[in-house]
Amino acid sequence: MSRILIGPTNAPFVPSGYGQQVAQLAPRLASLGHNVAIAAFCGLSGTRIEWNGIRVYPGGMNTCGNDVLAGHAKDWKADLVLTLMDAWGLQPEVIRTLPVAHWMPVDCTRLSVRDAHILREGRGTPVAMSQFGRQELGRAGFTPLYVPHGIDTKVFAPADKGAARDRLGIPRDVFVAGINASNADRDRKAWPEQLAAFAVFHASHPDSLLLAHTSPAGPGLDLTALVQVLGIQDAVRWSDSHKYATGAYTPADMALWCNACDAGLQATRAEGFGLPLIEFQACGVPVITTDASAMTELCGAGWLVDGEPYWNDGHLAWWCTPHVGGITAALERAYDGGAAALAGKARAFALAYDADALLPQWETVLDEIMAGWE
Numbered sequence: 001m002s003r004i005l006i007g008p009t010n011a012p013f014v015p016s017g018y019g020q021q022v023a024q025l026a027p028r029l030a031s032l033g034h035n036v037a038i039a040a041f042c043g044l045s046g047t048r049i050e051w052n053g054i055r056v057y058p059g060g061m062n063t064c065g066n067d068v069l070a071g072h073a074k075d076w077k078a079d080l081v082l083t084l085m086d087a088w089g090l091q092p093e094v095i096r097t098l099p100v101a102h103w104m105p106v107d108c109t110r111l112s113v114r115d116a117h118i119l120r121e122g123r124g125t126p127v128a129m130s131q132f133g134r135q136e137l138g139r140a141g142f143t144p145l146y147v148p149h150g151i152d153t154k155v156f157a158p159a160d161k162g163a164a165r166d167r168l169g170i171p172r173d174v175f176v177a178g179i180n181a182s183n184a185d186r187d188r189k190a191w192p193e194q195l196a197a198f199a200v201f202h203a204s205h206p207d208s209l210l211l212a213h214t215s216p217a218g219p220g221l222d223l224t225a226l227v228q229v230l231g232i233q234d235a236v237r238w239s240d241s242h243k244y245a246t247g248a249y250t251p252a253d254m255a256l257w258c259n260a261c262d263a264g265l266q267a268t269r270a271e272g273f274g275l276p277l278i279e280f281q282a283c284g285v286p287v288i289t290t291d292a293s294a295m296t297e298l299c300g301a302g303w304l305v306d307g308e309p310y311w312n313d314g315h316l317a318w319w320c321t322p323h324v325g326g327i328t329a330a331l332e333r334a335y336d337g338g339a340a341a342l343a344g345k346a347r348a349f350a351l352a353y354d355a356d357a358l359l360p361q362w363e364t365v366l367d368e369i370m371a372g373w374e
Contacts, residue, residue, distance in 0.1 A: 002079040002370065004029060005057075005072060007039025008065035009084035012051055014043035015247045015254075017149070017275045018084055024150055024355040025362070026054050032363060039072045041065030041085075064089040073098050080369065083124075086272075088114035088315075092122035100124035101369050103147070105272020106133030107188075107293045108317030111140040115315075125369050129273050130294035145365045149273045150355030156255045156282035158347060164259040170237070175205060175335050177288075178261035180213040180254070180276040181268065183220040187310075190268045190290075190322055191221055197267075197327030199230040205335060206235075211261060213239045213254070258283040263334040267305050267327050269319040270312075271295050282350035284343035288330040292320035300349025301342040303330035 010016050012023035022038055030036045030053075038051070041059035048057050055076070060068035064085065073081050080099055083090060087104045095118070102124050106115065119126055119142055126144040128134035137144040162172045170176060177198065181189040198210050216223040216238050227233045239257075243249055249257075258264065264280030264287040271277075277287050277298040286302035289295040296304060305326035310319040351357070 001033040001035065002366070003035045003037075003077055004080045004082060004366075005037050005039055005076050005078040006082045006084060007057070007072070008041040008059075008069055008090070009038065011040035011043030011056055012038060012054075013247075014040075015249055015251075016042075017273070019043065020151075020251070020275070021149055022084060024152065027052060028355065028359050029362065029366075030054060032359070034366075035076075037072075037076045037078075039065060039069055039081075062091075066091040066094050069094055070097060080366070082127075086115070087118045087126075088112060090118050090122060092118060095122040095124060098124075101127055101145075103127045103129060104133070105129055105294075106136050107270035107272040108312060108315050108319065109136065109293070110317040111136045112312075112315035112317050116140055125372060127365060127369075131297050132294045133272065145368055147358060147361050147365050148353060149275055149278070150353050150358045151275070151278055151282060151350075152251065153282050153351055153354040155251045156258065156279045156350070158284035158343065159256070159259040161259055161262075164256050167256060168260050170209065170211075170260055173207070175208040176211060176261045177208070177263045177265045177331060177334075178211040178213070178257065178280070178285075179265045180257075180279070181266065183214045183216065183218055183223060185220045187312075188269050188319070189220070191223060192226060193322050193324050194265060194267055194327060195223070195226055195230055195232070195236075197324045197331065198235075198265075199232045200324070200328045201331040201335075202232055202235050204332075208235065208335070210236045210265075211239075211257065212236055213244070213249075213257060215241065215244055217241075254279065255283060258285055261285050262339045263288055263302070263331065265289075265327070265331075266295065267322040267330075268295070269307075269310055269321055271298075274298050278350050278353045281346035282353075284347045286334065286339050286342040286346050288327060288334065290320055290322040301346035303333060303338075305330055 010019035037055040044058040057072040291304035307320040307322040
């Protein structure tokens with residue numbers, strides 16, 4: 001069996017997408033007999049710790065942990081360094097010295113020139129986390145492997161919607177849409193378009209609420225000001241700001257939150273995967289999402305929204321801006337009974353992304369990575 005260092009990535013106790021994924025993957029790879037450690041550039045500094053019997057190395061002075069990665073790999077005697085982050089944040093001169101594979105998001109139509117540069121100069125085996133990413137990596141001349149993100153479908157599972165709303169203080173007799181998205185930059189999550197669409201919908205359906213699991217103050221946009229301009233400040237409920245900022249929301253909390261919703265809204269400009277789409281559907285909640293990047297393949301039950309090409313100058317590649325009218329129309333369809341009719345289909349689709357069900361795929365991919373180095 002191999003000695004595997006997963007990282008750079010987030011610490012497994014950080015409730016972000018990457019934090020959740022390393023928390024799912026590390027113990028499962030250990031269960032196969034591998035010796036697993038984690039290199040956490042986010043969530044830990046100044047000391048190494050043991051988490052559920054797995055060593056977690058801290059970040060360094062570099063934002064993405066490039067300055068300490070080689071040292072962590074040497075200390076762990078790693079046979080494989082499996083990065084779990086945007087590849088463009090890595091430094092080629094560091095990773096080209098390591099036995100590295102990249103479990104990496106791809107959210108651009110035409111692979112980002114920044115990602116391509118890291119793969120060519122830093123080397124390593126790309127492992128796509130979406131079929132879209134696999135396609136774009138292949139078009140760029142690489143030979144990627146593929147394993148999608150996974151979730152615990154025992155935690156994210158259908159529950160009584162009325163009881164979930166009672167616990168969250170939400171009326172039972174309203175239509176509820178939910179957005180679980182960061183507010184870290186001004187563009188990618190398409191907050192203005194999604195909120196504008198909900199404002200149009202809410203004008204026709206005042207018996208509607210939007211739950212927003214994010215930081216309304218930024219650093220991306222001032223969403224509090226935006227909802228006031230749109231006149232929907234009384235129809236939007238934000239998650240608790242202190243709990244959000246300090247990582248106090250657990251997967252069980254988020255499953256309860258999903259179950260309180262009638263529809264999950266993630267109509268963004270680009271997603272390397274889009275984990276909330278699977279979390280919503282695992283709870284029997286259909287989704288509304290943009291027909292672009294990884295979002296297309298993750299809409300097993302719900303509605304795809306068309307958009308316009310959006311040029312990302314930093315990546316020299318395309319994203320997609322969703323049409324406000326398309327989001328509004330999808331909300332109308334969900335409101336008119338479409339959401340309830342799709343609950344079973346949503347759950348069935350999400351079961352394919354159960355973390356335990358994906359473990360045999362990881363066994364195959366790890367064998368292929370190692371065989372390619374022989």
